[in-house]
Amino acid sequence: MIRGHARVTIILPVYNAALTLDSCLSSLRALDYDSLEVLFINDSSTDGSLELLEKFCLYFSTGLKTAQVINHTQNKGVAAARNTGLDYATGDYIYYVDADDRVDPETIKQAVEKAQQLDADIVGFNWYLSFDKNERKMNQPAFHTAWEALEMMLRGTMRWNLWLFLVKRSLYEDYQIRFIPGMNMGEDIMVTTKLFVHAGRVAYIDKAFYHYRQSNEASLTKTYSQQHMDQVSANIQALETFLLKSQYAAQLGDLIGFLKLNIKLPFLISPKSNQYKRWLSWFPEANSLVLKNSSLPWRTRLLQYAAVKKQFWLLKGYYYFVIRFVYGIIYR
DSSP states (O other), X not given: OOOSXXXXXXXXXXXXXXXXHHHHHHHHHTOSOSSEEEEEEEOSOOSSHHHHHHHHXXXXXBTTBEXXXXXXXXXXXXXXXXXXXXXXOOSSEEEEOOTTOEEOTTHHHHHXXXXXXXXXXXXXXXXXXXXXXXXXXXXXXXXXXXXXXXXXXXXXXXXXXXXXXXXXXXXXXXXXXXXXXXXXXXXXXXXXXXXXXXXXXXXXXXXXXXXXXXXXXXXXSOOOOHHHHHHHHHXXXXXXXXXXXSTXXXXXXXXXXXXXXXXXXXXXXSSOHHHHHHHHHSSGGGXXXXXXXXXXXXXXXXXXXXXXXXXXXXXXXXXXXXXXXXXXXHOO
């Protein structure tokens, strides 16, 4: 158990983020917690980000609060940047923030209090989906055990983003958990899964703390390049290999297949037939499971079933009515 005033390391990779950094840095300054170590990994930015970070460090570092910039001499990507942060971290807990997002002032304080109260290895909480003019509170499902959280992440009913969890640094060090350098897409699900597999006690706070920034309805659809797909595939392969050797191997059933379906779901949120065909060919071994994940909404299963049956007209209709019309009105 970590007793006393625990130290928290916040790891924040930065690459050409000058346009959004001010809001992010303001939220870090407002954090209501004294024992903080903020590590900025400047991944060879060229847009003035470094100057903003250095100015922040100069005024932030007082008392138990410290901040420093660690510079990569060449751009290595977010996975390598997070590894660098972990290598430099000295805190009892690790937390991640992205350079275009912001956190509420009480985020760290309440998460640490919950972790110490229950001697939890991981503490999770809720978040906000933030658009240019409004935001929407997004709720994670409550979880009480590590397996409960793992199952929901694999089923696609719980998000695995790193900024949703405060984690004991000892999990990273005791089990040598790191990101795969260069594999910058899907890296969060791979690492978060490993952390939960090795976790003892876990805890959930039914409050939203993190503000994840999107840029209106255009960001509701995603476009993956082949390079992105290859990176995701590498992380999913590493995750699958790890899970099949873990203490939970006998409980997995179809869960890895459900995860693969969830990973490629963005291809169906599109008006383009070539995207639907990419869905069919990526992780094809999971396609037979499209109707089996009862945890998903019926409309998600229907979309996947339509893709398997190559009923592309239904996918296009869903895109234009739900994504462009309904979400376009809500989030414009």
